[in-house]
Amino acid sequence: MAKFWKPGTEKPRLVEDEDGGVLFLYSSSSSSSSSSSTFGFANNLQNQRQRLPVYKRKDAILFLVENYATTIIVGETGSGKTTQIPQYLNEGGWSDDGHVIACTQPRRLAVQSVASRVAEEMGVKLGEEVGYVIRFEDVTTPGVTRVKFLTDGVLLREMMDDPLLSKYSVIMVDEAHERSISTDVVLGLLKKIQRRRPELRLIISSATIEAKSIASFFRPSKKHRGAGDDVVPKREPAIISAEGRGFTVGINYVQEPVADYLQAAVSTVMLIHKQQAAGDILVFLTGQDDIDAAAQLLNEEAQSSDRSTGGLLVLPLYSGLSRADQARILSSSVTLQDLVFSPTPRGKRKVIISTNIAETSLTLEGIVYVVDSGFSKQRFYDPISDIENLVVAPISKASARQRAGRAGRVRPGKCYRLYTEEYFVNEMPAEGIPEMQRSNLVSCVIQLKALGIDNILGFDWPASPSPEAMIRALEILYSLGVLDDDAKLTSPTGFQVAEIPLDPMLSKAMLASGELGCSEEMLTIAAALSVQSIWISIRGAQKQLDEARLRFAAAEVSPSAPLYSPMLRTQGDHVTFLNVYKGFLQSGKSSKWCHKNFVNYHAMKKVLETREQLKRTAQRLGIILKSCDKDMQAVRKAITAGFFANACHIEPYTHEGKFKTVRTSEDVYIHPSSVLFRVNPKWVVYHSLVSTDRRYMRNVVTIDPAWLVEVAPHYYQYQGPGSLNR
DNA sequence: TAACAGTCG
Known part of the structure; x- marks a missing residue:
């Protein structure tokens, strides 16, 4: 491995952290390696790079990576760590001899945008020295690519072929403080890999609050410590911080706890609008219901106020929005890969009312004021019932800090927290529960x-x-x-x-479909289930959407079929997907056809793409590709082979569409978006449960209970008509 | 009888 440390230059001073980690104390003189014009960068790009806060830590970071197995970078947003550190490593020789520098991100969009930025700064073509990999897109050239950005999910998949990740010399795990499942699994596996590959270096980037728990995770246990403490790299993790470039954000708390955060959010927005200087407002609420209600209240208030309070542009933001709705927030020229938000029209003030999507996944420009409800929807899992519940829960200090930071991107901002300072200090948990x-x-x-x-x-x-x-x-x-x-x-x-890159139950259904002669159909179903929704959602047109959906619900459909009663022939949502897919193909993959039928064109393109990938995987695994044509029984049986644990039986003698799960006798209902809503067949299996005020089954298919015993004899025993036991 | 925090392969 190449050395970067120049003898004779001042060594950074290191001190022991009180917890046993190594903390780096930087000297006041900033780094001065400004003679790199040999790379032929455009001067302004080079200047921009040097103005980033992380530039002052360049030598120190390289020193730590050289000497410590694990370096934890506590970087605020805007420090430049993500784009710069991989370049420093590249310049420091870590990508020599065919080695690759990896940098993982939790989200695909970030992978793409960071990679193209770094390629631009290095003056190379994306996909050559600098590349990226996300699902469906491998923009790298083996043997040429030296710096590679990828999602942590892709890195996990790569481990299945190369368990020691031997081509990488340094792996930087970015945004580790978000503690997503795949980030945590990656961290756990990397710690194991490090023992087998002492030459591998890790860089973990984290926000302040999480840094210590991550450091203590990478601290070697006593039994692994022992004699060799002086060897390089040292096993103790090193910690270094790089300040951010965000502007200060003034924090305001409510004096008394609020009873209704929705109403409080609305009045706070109106107060800001009346009293504060120009600048857009971002409001964090919990979900679509809250957001639509708040938007309506704000619009009413804005209209009923006098002229001086006019000019509010109220924009809801959540992931389920249709493209048309998103276009009101995004400028018209953007693509999905390039979410740049449009500037606010003159004399108007934007109020964006958002879910957590604006906390990490999207960056909005021009926000000066943030209103933080202190809540978000979070998933909680009950292993006893095997049910995931979605509940409104208080956020953590880490989240509150992240939300506030959204106000300081363009100039000093203000954050209005709809909870008391006393609550923040004494009661709010420091960090969220890892996913x-x-x-x-x-x-x-x-x-x-x-x-x-x-x-x-x-x-x-x-x-x-x-x-x-x-x-x-x-x-x-x-x-x-x-x-x-x-x-x-x-x-x-x-x-x-x-x-197979699917949930195990769906993968199992995929395998079963090979044996039942309907794998072509199952590929389509699996692909359709992997997109958020194949339908477009237009607020206020719910009825038309429901009708459009029912047109596809029959086991067979002809394009000119009139609307008919689906009560007798509907076999479920999975079969409906097949009909939509067939119609889409027959239309020549037409966006016009999609629009006419309330089908989401972009989602269907993704279905095609996912289906192709799954097809390649299926072929590799030797699954026989075959279509069952119109035999939907084979399809439903294959689904049952994967989802038999999700079997439900309707409760007789009630007329509310109440079902009971066979496994645990839990009350469940068919989700109103299902084509089986109000149809209420006797026996169904569901793909997933969404658990809010009630437990709703999403994506439901009718079955014959005899299949349960047939496909899972170890799980179910048939005990006479209508009686099935585990 | 009426509903959908956010990601990833």
């Missing part, structure tokens, strides 16, 4: 199994999930025939299911 501890773990466990991690319960996680959740995941995988009695992956089923 890993709030989720069903089947996908996660099967990936670890595929990587040869046998002892799941003893795995060294950054945040251990409850034993109950892990045991539940093992149990489900066992019932799918993916794990054997020794909790090892079965062959070939277990390895095949792990290989």
